[in-house]
Amino acid sequence: MKYQVQKDKIVIFDTKEFNPKHILECGQIFRYKKLNDTDYMVFSDDKLANIKKQENTYIIQTKNVDYFQHFFDLNTDYNAIKNQLANTNQTMKDATNFGEGIRLLNQQPFETIISFIISANNNIKRIQGIIERICQKCGTDMGTYFSFPSPQQLASQSVDDLRALGLGFRAEYVYQTTKSLLNYDLNTLYQKNTEQLLEFLCGLKGIGPKVADCIALFAFGKMDCFPVDTWIEKVYKTYFDSATEQVSRKQIRQKLTNIFGNLSGYAQQYLFYYKRELDHLS
DNA sequence: TTCCAGGTGCATA
DNA sequence: TATGCACATGGA
Numbered sequence: 001m002k003y004q005v006q007k008d009k010i011v012i013f014d015t016k017e018f019n020p021k022h023i024l025e026c027g028q029i030f031r032y033k034k035l036n037d038t039d040y041m042v043f044s045d046d047k048l049a050n051i052k053k054q055e056n057t058y059i060i061q062t063k064n065v066d067y068f069q070h071f072f073d074l075n076t077d078y079n080a081i082k083n084q085l086a087n088t089n090q091t092m093k094d095a096t097n098f099g100e101g102i103r104l105l106n107q108q109p110f111e112t113i114i115s116f117i118i119s120a121n122n123n124i125k126r127i128q129g130i131i132e133r134i135c136q137k138c139g140t141d142m143g144t145y146f147s148f149p150s151p152q153q154l155a156s157q158s159v160d161d162l163r164a165l166g167l168g169f170r171a172e173y174v175y176q177t178t179k180s181l182l183n184y185d186l187n188t189l190y191q192k193n194t195e196q197l198l199e200f201l202c203g204l205k206g207i208g209p210k211v212a213d214c215i216a217l218f219a220f221g222k223m224d225c226f227p228v229d230t231w232i233e234k235v236y237k238t239y240f241d242s243a244t245e246q247v248s249r250k251q252i253r254q255k256l257t258n259i260f261g262n263l264s265g266y267a268q269q270y271l272f273y274y275k276r277e278l279d280h281l282s
Numbered sequence: 283t284t285c286c287a288g289g290t291g292c293a294t295a
Numbered sequence: 296t297a298t299g300c301a302c303a304t305g306g307a
Binding site for chain 2: 123
């Protein structure tokens with residue numbers, strides 16, 4: 001993709017391969033603020049990026065240019081990925097066309113782990129509110145916003161503190177997992193293969209197969225993962241198998257990863273965004 | 283009022 | 296290994 005890195009900003013020239021609405025509203029990230037149809041604030045860990053549309057470009061303003069260059073996955077060729085996916089079937093063709101500006105973000109492990117534990121049996125609006133309250137309660141004050149808390153900062157909160165922030169039954173999960181990660185170097189997880197990583201993640205409280213897939217995909221770039229949630233279940237039943245027999249999420253994951261292989265993670269995001277937006281429009 | 287949301291833990295067979 | 300149910304919370 002054509003882009004240019006300057007001192008405190010990144011200029012994106014290809015607005016078809018980078019669309020902040022598609023990138024931020026496809027469910028992979030919860031900490032962003034929409035200013036209007038094209039402009040957003042994006043928060044990751046303790047860092048901030050301001051995205052603005054300017055004529056035929058997007059400007060990413062930030063003090064952390066190198067960080068966000070990697071965060072937004074700017075060196076991956078999404079045209080090639082979309083073309084390959086579009087060749088598999090008509091639904092994927094429609095989905096890649098609909099969310100043409102999606103990119104898979106490279107997010108921070110701890111923030112992703114906690115965020116997707118909170119996502120369980122929850123809706124995106126409420127997840128965003130809970131995470132925002134967690135940041136305000138125990139994150140670092142960065143002046144105009146709060147960072148996502150470190151494991152040490154989050155460990156200062158009791159189960160009751162977390163419940164008061166609206167975590168519900170997930171409060172116990174977040175509490176336990178934070179404690180068990182206090183003296184663990186999450187960077188060592190980058191060395192694991194997908195199978196090893198998923199096994200480690202599923203050993204943490206509040207993380208099952210679906211949440212583990214999300215973390216492996218969004219924080220560790222494991223593109224052979226395919227998180228199956230209620231939306232993907234709808235996608236599968238609508239477009240891939242209209243038979244009436246019950247199919248388990250495990251079976252759906254198996255079938256879809258067989259189709260999409262190492263592009264599974266990308267395929268999942270296009271399909272999720274496509275189905276969710278379409279249903280919200282109707 | 284009931285249903286649903288980016289599911290998981292636990293008991294049971 | 297697979298299935299059924301409880302689990303907080305708030306918006307539709």
